[in-house]
Amino acid sequence: MYREPLMPDEASTAYPNAFQQPVSGEGETPASAVKMTFTTNLTAVRGLVEEYARKAGLSEQRIVDLVLAVSEIAANTVRHAKSAGNLVIWHSKREIICEMRDKGHITDPLAGTRPPEAEALGGHGLWLVNQVCDQVEIRSGAAGTAIRLHMLLGGSRA
Amino acid sequence: MVWYNKGVDLLTVTVPSRESDGQPYTLMAIAGEADVTNREDLRGALDVEVAREPHMLIVDLSGLRFMDSSALHVILQANRALDRHGGMMALVAPQEAVAKMLRLTTADRLVPVFGSVADAVAG
Numbered sequence: 001m002y003r004e005p006l007m008p009d010e011a012s013t014a015y016p017n018a019f020q021q022p023v024s025g026e027g028e029t030p031a032s033a034v035k036m037t038f039t040t041n042l043t044a045v046r047g048l049v050e051e052y053a054r055k056a057g058l059s060e061q062r063i064v065d066l067v068l069a070v071s072e073i074a075a076n077t078v079r080h081a082k083s084a085g086n087l088v089i090w091h092s093k094r095e096i097i098c099e100m101r102d103k104g105h106i107t108d109p110l111a112g113t114r115p116p117e118a119e120a121l122g123g124h125g126l127w128l129v130n131q132v133c134d135q136v137e138i139r140s141g142a143a144g145t146a147i148r149l150h151m152l153l154g155g156s157r158a
Numbered sequence: 159m160v161w162y163n164k165g166v167d168l169l170t171v172t173v174p175s176r177e178s179d180g181q182p183y184t185l186m187a188i189a190g191e192a193d194v195t196n197r198e199d200l201r202g203a204l205d206v207e208v209a210r211e212p213h214m215l216i217v218d219l220s221g222l223r224f225m226d227s228s229a230l231h232v233i234l235q236a237n238r239a240l241d242r243h244g245g246m247m248a249l250v251a252p253q254e255a256v257a258k259m260l261r262l263t264t265a266d267r268l269v270p271v272f273g274s275v276a277d278a279v280a281g
Binding site for chain 1: 168191193194195224226227228230231234235238254255258259262263264267268
């Protein structure tokens with residue numbers, strides 16, 4: 001059974017900054033999870049997410065949100081990570097979770113939480129992700145980045 | 159390592175109307191999916207038209223199923239280049255997914271968005 005990571009009682013003194021704590025391992029994802037490795041095949045990534053989310057019962061409007069969010073994270077992998085990325089999708093009755101990992105390193109713990117300048121020509125990706133998802137968890141360190149996007153089933157936000 | 163090998167070839171760009179051919183405005187239609195993997199193709203097509211210094215560059219988005227922030231930045235850069243010589247850009251008929259990201263990034267405040275080419279021409 002999937003266990004929520006990073007509950008307060010799990011906070012480790014080895015990682016005074018929660019941003020640097022690892023997300024829990026892939027062993028916790030259910031056997032029914034769908035996995036995909038991507039490089040530049042982002043159309044296929046979007047197609048997989050759209051199909052999975054529709055089968056799981058996410059509303060059409062929120063499917064658009066999730067597809068955009070996943071594609072923006074994957075675009076960051078293409079631009080910065082210089083490695084393939086891994087996508088794992090699963091869902092419970094409550095929510096769909098997309099976990100994305102690559103070997104890139106996000107150094108700003110607040111990345112994507114502040115709106116870009118009005119005329120900015122960059123920095124919209126993670127901002128968009130935070131706008132359209134119900135919850136975004138980012139953990140990043142020298143070993144790589146893990147991001148979990150949560151979308152509530154039956155809920156609505158954006 | 160070539161990391162920008164084209165993952166998708168789904169982006170199509172056509173230019174049905176050009177000011178430099180005597181038309182009242184330049185119309186460019188972007189269709190398919192525009193993202194980080196084909197943004198240089200989009201940039202190339204926009205650069206060609208911006209270099210002709212049209213007064214009005216109308217970008218028809220009605221055939222665009224998806225656009226990510228990488229493609230948006232290419233459009234915003236073209237808008238800025240046009241603005242430098244007094245030209246205007248207008249975006250036309252985005253599908254809901256594209257319209258939403260234009261709103262969330264507030265790009266729709268930098269580049270006006272119209273429902274149709276006729277509306278864009280009328281301003």
